[in-house]
Amino acid sequence: MLKNPLFQEILMDITNDEKNSFSIIECILNGKTSDEEISKETEIKLTVVRRVLYKLYDAGIASYKRTKDPITKWESYNWRFEQDKASEIINKKYKNLKEEIERCIKYEEENIFFACNTNNHRYKFEKASQTNFICPECGESLEYQDNSFIIVKLLNEKAKYISLGKSKVMISL
Numbered sequence: 001m002l003k004n005p006l007f008q009e010i011l012m013d014i015t016n017d018e019k020n021s022f023s024i025i026e027c028i029l030n031g032k033t034s035d036e037e038i039s040k041e042t043e044i045k046l047t048v049v050r051r052v053l054y055k056l057y058d059a060g061i062a063s064y065k066r067t068k069d070p071i072t073k074w075e076s077y078n079w080r081f082e083q084d085k086a087s088e089i090i091n092k093k094y095k096n097l098k099e100e101i102e103r104c105i106k107y108e109e110e111n112i113f114f115a116c117n118t119n120n121h122r123y124k125f126e127k128a129s130q131t132n133f134i135c136p137e138c139g140e141s142l143e144y145q146d147n148s149f150i151i152v153k154l155l156n157e158k159a160k161y162i163s164l165g166k167s168k169v170m171i172s173l
Contacts, residue, residue, distance in 0.1 A: 006090055014059045015052050020044050024052050025081055028062070033078040053079055061086045098161040105154045114142035 008022075015021045023042045032041050035053060039046040056062035064077045114128035115121065116135035123131075123142060133142045 004090065006093055007086065010086075010089055010093060014061070015055045017048070017052055017055075020048055021052055021056075024049055025056075028079055028081045033080065035077055035079065038079070053077075056081075059089070061089065094161055098158060101154055101158045101161065105151060105158065108147050108151050108154065111147075113145040113147055115145040116140055116142055 008018075011021050011025070012018055020042070023044065024038055027038045027041050032038050035046060035049050038044070038053075039049045042049070053062055053064070057064065061082050062079055063082055064079045067076050067078065068074070069076065112125040113122050114125065114133060115123070116138060118135065118138050118140045121135060121137055122145060123135075128142050131142075134140070135142055
């Protein structure tokens with residue numbers, strides 16, 4: 001799961017800490033559950049470990065159990081990685097990406113485009129015809145743009161996400 005690029009992206013969105021996040025989660029998965037153990041094992045400052053863990057907690061992909069030492073009265077936090085929630089977040093992200101690709105395909109299929117070869121701006125037919133097929137940015141003429149290669153690329157991306165959706169990105173540890 002830690003090698004899944006989409007999980008890595010989600011983890012970065014949550015923690016903004018690429019350097020430490022993976023080590024901390026890996027440590028939890030390997031049985032070190034207290035923030036002190038994680039800090040010692042990873043050689044990451046305790047404050048950084050706690051910051052990352054609380055961000056994961058806020059996102060719902062980590063949980064903790066608080067215990068109090070009967071002698072010292074100090075509280076300890078034992079952390080757990082929530083695999084199901086992480087899997088749910090990844091699946092939702094895949095679904096959103098697939099839907100965005102479908103919107104792009106529809107947009108490309110339903111429109112005719114003209115482009116300026118000078119500045120690479122693209123205009124829908126309606127806009128291009130309003131300007132007599134002259135680029136409103138630089139004054140050069142607009143040329144018809146065959147967007148079939150864009151549609152093919154988007155369809156390939158969609159196929160990739162559909163196949164991932166069928167397998168339901170299950171996280172195995």
